[in-house]
Amino acid sequence: MVAVETYQTVAEAAAGLGEGARYLGGGTIVMRQVNYGDQGFHRIVRAARPERGIGNDVQGLRIGAGTTMADILAHAELSFLHPVAGQIGGPAIRNMATVGGNLFAENPYGDMAAALLALDAQVIMAGGQTHPMERFLADRKHMRGLVEAVSLQRPQPGAFYYRKVSRVKPKGVAVITLAALIRGGEPRVVFGNMAAAPMRAHAAERALGGGVSEASIAAACAVCTEGLSPTDDALASAWYRAEVAPVHLRRMLESGGHS
Amino acid sequence: MAKTPVTFTLNDTEAALFVDPGASLVDVLRRGAGDLTPKQGCAQGTCGACTVLIDGVPHLSCLTLAETVQGRRVDTAGGLADGPALHPLQRAFIDGFAAQCGFCTSGMLMAAKALLDHNANPTRDEVIEAISGNLCRCTGYEPIVDAILSAAAQMRGQPALQQGAL
Numbered sequence: 001m002v003a004v005e006t007y008q009t010v011a012e013a014a015a016g017l018g019e020g021a022r023y024l025g026g027g028t029i030v031m032r033q034v035n036y037g038d039q040g041f042h043r044i045v046r047a048a049r050p051e052r053g054i055g056n057d058v059q060g061l062r063i064g065a066g067t068t069m070a071d072i073l074a075h076a077e078l079s080f081l082h083p084v085a086g087q088i089g090g091p092a093i094r095n096m097a098t099v100g101g102n103l104f105a106e107n108p109y110g111d112m113a114a115a116l117l118a119l120d121a122q123v124i125m126a127g128g129q130t131h132p133m134e135r136f137l138a139d140r141k142h143m144r145g146l147v148e149a150v151s152l153q154r155p156q157p158g159a160f161y162y163r164k165v166s167r168v169k170p171k172g173v174a175v176i177t178l179a180a181l182i183r184g185g186e187p188r189v190v191f192g193n194m195a196a197a198p199m200r201a202h203a204a205e206r207a208l209g210g211g212v213s214e215a216s217i218a219a220a221c222a223v224c225t226e227g228l229s230p231t232d233d234a235l236a237s238a239w240y241r242a243e244v245a246p247v248h249l250r251r252m253l254e255s256g257g258h259s
Numbered sequence: 260m261a262k263t264p265v266t267f268t269l270n271d272t273e274a275a276l277f278v279d280p281g282a283s284l285v286d287v288l289r290r291g292a293g294d295l296t297p298k299q300g301c302a303q304g305t306c307g308a309c310t311v312l313i314d315g316v317p318h319l320s321c322l323t324l325a326e327t328v329q330g331r332r333v334d335t336a337g338g339l340a341d342g343p344a345l346h347p348l349q350r351a352f353i354d355g356f357a358a359q360c361g362f363c364t365s366g367m368l369m370a371a372k373a374l375l376d377h378n379a380n381p382t383r384d385e386v387i388e389a390i391s392g393n394l395c396r397c398t399g400y401e402p403i404v405d406a407i408l409s410a411a412a413q414m415r416g417q418p419a420l421q422q423g424a425l
Binding site: 002090092170 | 391
């Protein structure tokens with residue numbers, strides 16, 4: 001049996017974390033672990049007033065870690081993220097699952113984390129430290145503290161691309177998640193389920209450095225799996241993921257970006 | 260370990276219970292409040308059989324920490340009927356053979372109720388979206404979608420839709 005400790009603020013909850021504790025946000029990760037008898041923790045720490053909502057900060061948009069997928073869908077200013085949030089779970093999951101939680105969702109989940117990595121978001125910890133999303137995701141198992149919010153710049157219309165590949169219609173868990181931000185000479189291309197955490201495809205980014213064209217898409221697809229280690233699970237084998245990744249990258253880039 | 264007192268409104272009735280730390284809402288509803296309509300299915304947020312409304316919004320009660328509903332309103336399929344009078348959704352599910360084994364039905368009903376509470380005239384695609392987090396292994400979904408559309412029509416004062424007419 002676990003103990004539950006409720007603090008008023010995220011900062012207080014962060015101070016209450018420690019040995020054997022997990023932070024409970026929307027519940028979709030931690031309660032699942034509780035239900036399945038996870039012995040890796042014996043304390044649940046939660047905040048009565050997590051940061052929830054969308055605002056502005058010096059970098060641009062600030063999204064509280066406690067913001068749910070349904071909150072994002074209700075916010076017109078985040079329309080570029082609607083294709084991401086709208087394909088996560090059903091309505092009940094979207095009313096519970098939070099942006100902060102998604103940063104810790106293990107494969108085959110974590111679609112929002114992949115999108116935020118493509119968007120070059122910053123992770124803001126309780127206490128004010130910030131981490132680039134790429135570093136955060138690479139080190140998330142060893143990160144100490146609590147995520148308070150993420151911040152990002154709104155992409156130019158049509159610059160953000162997203163595609164979730166699922167076996168179930170109208171929606172299901174991702175076989176592969178793809179996201180890209182095509183801006184100037186610094187494209188960012190991200191795959192989910194192609195490594196232990198969402199990861200940039202640097203070879204594909206280099207190929208797209210001159211802009212999106214038929215030739216650059218072909219070049220990017222030819223090298224897009226370099227450096228990646230696709231997940232091998234019940235949804236798909238690693239071999240299958242590696243085979244279809246270029247196909248879906250091409251389809252995503254040819255279909256145009258979201259605005 | 261000490262239990263936590265929790266009070267909330269369950270289907271128009273005040274509920275006051277002591278819950279174990281870490282207990283899920285579905286467990287407390289079934290074992291504590293005696294409402295067996297939310298089903299414990301997958302316990303991981305995949306099947307939707309435990310769907311309830313918290314303050315009118317669908318949630319998965321298996322993934323909801325019970326003590327977080329303190330002071331809130333929880334609606335389950337157990338509160339849909341008005342005495343012997345079934346809710347139009349329940350009647351439509353019966354008339355349209357939308358329940359076979361019945362395990363998913365409570366969750367389907369609450370997901371559908373959440374939709375119809377805010378959208379009296381949903382499209383077929385909107386119904387499919389509303390129940391997209393609820394699994395049914397018996398019906399193939401079509402009778403469920405038809406039943407929800409039929410109930411919506413009835414609730415708008417229109418005649419029930421005949422099966423196959425949708």
